[in-house]
Amino acid sequence: MGSGDEQLPEIVVLGQPVVFELYDEQFCSRFRFLRPWESEEPLPHFLASRGRSTQAAICSGDFSLSAAVLANLPSLRLVVTSSAGLNHIDLTECRRRGIAVAYAGNFFSPDVADLAVGLLIDVLRKVSAGNRFVNNGLWPHKPDFPPGFKLGGKRVGIVGLGSIGFEVAKRLEAFGCGISYYSRKQKPFVSYTSYSTIHELASNCDVLVLCCSLTEQTHHMVNREVMLALGKDGVIVNIARGAVIDEKDLVSCLLRGEIAGAGLDVFEHEPRPSPELYQLDNVVLSPHNAVLTEESMEGLYQLICGNLDAFFIGKPLLSQVPDE
Numbered sequence: 103m104g105s106g107d108e109q110l111p112e113i114v115v116l117g118q119p120v121v122f123e124l125y126d127e128q129f130c131s132r133f134r135f136l137r138p139w140e141s142e143e144p145l146p147h148f149l150a151s152r153g154r155s156t157q158a159a160i161c162s163g164d165f166s167l168s169a170a171v172l173a174n175l176p177s178l179r180l181v182v183t184s185s186a187g188l189n190h191i192d193l194t195e196c197r198r199r200g201i202a203v204a205y206a207g208n209f210f211s212p213d214v215a216d217l218a219v220g221l222l223i224d225v226l227r228k229v230s231a232g233n234r235f236v237n238n239g240l241w242p243h244k245p246d247f248p249p250g251f252k253l254g255g256k257r258v259g260i261v262g263l264g265s266i267g268f269e270v271a272k273r274l275e276a277f278g279c280g281i282s283y284y285s286r287k288q289k290p291f292v293s294y295t296s297y298s299t300i301h302e303l304a305s306n307c308d309v310l311v312l313c314c315s316l317t318e319q320t321h322h323m324v325n326r327e328v329m330l331a332l333g334k335d336g337v338i339v340n341i342a343r344g345a346v347i348d349e350k351d352l353v354s355c356l357l358r359g360e361i362a363g364a365g366l367d368v369f370e371h372e373p374r375p376s377p378e379l380y381q382l383d384n385v386v387l388s389p390h391n392a393v394l395t396e397e398s399m400e401g402l403y404q405l406i407c408g409n410l411d412a413f414f415i416g417k418p419l420l421s422q423v424p425d426e
Contacts, residue, residue: 110134111414114153114175117162119184120394125403132407149174158413160406163187164372169195180413182406186210186266186393187343188423189316203423204409206402208265210393215269217392218311218341221365222274224386225337226251231383251362254278259307261300261323262314262342263289270311282306285314300324304331309339316343326351329361336361341392344369353378356385367392 114136115122122129129135136156138148155177161167163185169192172178178201183191186206196203224230227250235247258274260267260283271281271294282295284303289296297303300323304310310332314320324338324347332338338361340347349370355361356379363384369375372390379385408420 111158111410112136112156113410114138114149114156114159115161116159116167116171117165119160119162121184121399121402121406122160122162124399128403129407133410145171146174153178158182158410160184160410161191163190165190167191167196172196172199172201180204180410180419182409184402184406187315189343193423197425202413202419204419204421205423206393206405207421209401209405209421210398211265211269213395213398214266214313214341214392215273217367217388218266218270218313218339218365219273219277221339221341221367221386221388222309222311222337223253225339225363225365225384226253226256228383230386234383256280256308257282257306258309258311259283259297259303260294261285261303261310261312261346263292263294264313264315266341267311267313268292270313274311279309301328301331304328304336307332308335309337312338312340312342312346314342314346316345320346322346322348324348324352326355329355332361334360334362337363337365339365341367344372349376352376356382 111133113133118139136152138145141148149171153175156175157177158180159175159178161181161183163183167181167190172192172195180202181191181196182204184206186209188205191203193203232247235241254277256279258279258281260271260281263271263283263285267283275281282297282303284297284300297306310324312324322345329351347370352364353376356364365386367388368390375387379387405420412419
């Protein structure tokens with residue numbers, strides 16, 4: 103490593119963020135990186151031996167930044183995560199140690215909302231099922247492909263009316279859907295009907311779109327009882343976190359015809375969804391890539407670099423997680 107590189111600020115990369123892989127050359131022109139995955143040392147040993155003076159980290163959304171990991175980085179003062187979600191970071195421990203956390207915030211909301219609507223249209227209009235039907239050569243032999251369902255007029259319940267949920271609602275309003283929601287806090291600035299429980303929301307909707315954070319309270323929130331309340335014509339779209347749904351209950355309800363279909367970008371045990379889901383024509387699967395567009399990755403690269411630059415010159419972070 104040249105002497106010029108030694109002058110660059112040092113960053114440890116925890117996990118392997120997609121944006122880091124896509125913009126590796128650009129990142130390396132601005133910072134010097136510790137890459138634990140390239141070492142044969144166990145992570146705790148690597149961090150304890152090489153990361154003791156490192157002040158900043160980039161963290162992927164699938165890396166568990168626990169108190170145990172933080173203990174091996176005593177000089178750490180900044181974590182920049184490439185995700186909008188924060189359930190993988192021990193925020194309490196970060197605050198206790200005086201470590202600032204920057205995140206993607208609402209940056210991905212439009213892209214995630216686009217995919218949510220795309221999954222819903224795909225399930226209702228059987229786009230992926232129709233593609234398989236044609237590609238497998240079934241059309242000449244079985245000309246009566248089953249009809250889909252229209253989107254306009256559907257009663258859509260948004261679970262978690264935050265920035266993503268609000269973007270989903272705006273898009274679906276344009277299709278003529280009726281919008282209601284269940285959220286931790288009521289949103290007085292919207293005209294949508296609010297329900298006090300998710301069960302009540304499901305009972306009054308044709309579609310549930312899950313946009314909430316994964317917490318102890320939302321873990322397995324969508325269970326068999328909620329699905330039965332949604333009914334046999336109901337559809338679930340999940341672009342939140344996999345464990346918001348009890349996946350065993352989901353598979354059971356789909357196989358029994360107790361709900362009509364599901365569009366899933368996230369799963370309880372990634373990257374291995376329940377195998378039964380692969381065989382169902384009324385299910386559309388996506389590999390947890392709602393945020394992955396060319397445009398969003400370029401913008402995320404700029405946001406991460408902006409936060410790191412601000413930290414090293416002592417200016418306010420661009421997207422700091424607010425204190426509770």
